Amino acid sequence: MLALLGMALFFAFVGLGTWQLQRRAWKLDLIERVTERVRAQPVAAPAPAQWPEVTAQQHEYLPVTLTGRLLTQKTVLAQAVTELGAGFWVMTPLQAADGSQTLVNRGFVPASEREAWLPAAAAETAAAPQSITGLLRMSEPGGGFLRDNDAAQQRWYSRDVAAIAAAQGLERAAPYFIDAGRPGQPVAAQTWPRPGMTVIAFHNSHLVYALTWYGMALMVLAAAVIVVRWEKRRALPAHKTL
Structure with a gap:
């Protein structure tokens, strides 16, 4: 026995x-593929007809561009910890001409800048469309470590696309969000929100x-x-x- x-x-x-x-x-193959993907030229963000086919394996960190109007009054702030310290990601929906919306992480702001980027303090929806280039990211459902997202209190500990879209009344929201900017791009020291802070790292x-x-x-x-x-x-x- x-x-x-x-x-x-x-x-x-x-x-x-x-x-x-x-x-x-x-994992090594994934790291190699993602590294090549990040360096590629931006392509158009997946359109609504392509949303069911979007997967982390094929699309995570894909450089994309999209055009539309930022719905600044529907901005939410998601807590973040970065190389610049603790603060928030500024998440604003961008509405395309076809009426679909895509959450855009416009960048990081420190805790001291929080009040300036709350929806109540944000400017009205931009009159003119603008193009945004960034990296496609998959939704982060649930919340953070030991902390659940609280839509009623507008406390976001992760970038949960579906929950944010429901809370902000976005009826045609993409299942992904966009990190504006690309890692390593030059940015003025006091630019807020600070784009291009995506950390591309894989635990191996x-x-x-x-x-x-x-x-x-x-x-x-x-x-x-x-x-x-x-x-x-x-x-x-x-x-x-x-």
Whole structure:
């Protein structure tokens, strides 16, 4: 029975280690594809007919452009922590000529600038359309760590597109949002909101996990060797003293 348990654990740990190596290969491929995607020339943002086909694998961080009028009175502020400190993302819907809306993350503002970007203090909807270039991002449903979004109180801890659209009465909202600007672009020091602050990073600890699982498999193997040796010694006849 003990031998069967040891074999089961050994093969399970080896299987988990191998799975982590496969995940690592997938993650490295994803990082390479996203890096190439970010450097590509911007294309038109997916139109409403294409929305059902938008996926993180194919579209996350895709440089896009879109044109429309910013609905500044429907701006929401989503909490953010960046290299500039704590503050907020300024999320404003942009309405296209066909009546569809796309949430645009216009950039970061520090906590000291919060009042200036609240909807009540925002200017009226821009009269002239404008073009925005940025990176397509997928919705962040739910909220932040241990904090749920509260639409009634306008407290947003994540950029939950569906929840923000419902709270702001956006009837034809895209299932994604746009981070205005592109990482590394020059921006004046005191420009608020500060665009181009998208952090493109992927957690990749799969090699560490794989080595951990393989290490546990070796520990099981070593324990089996010790048990076998101990059993053999116990089975030897005891020496008699003359």
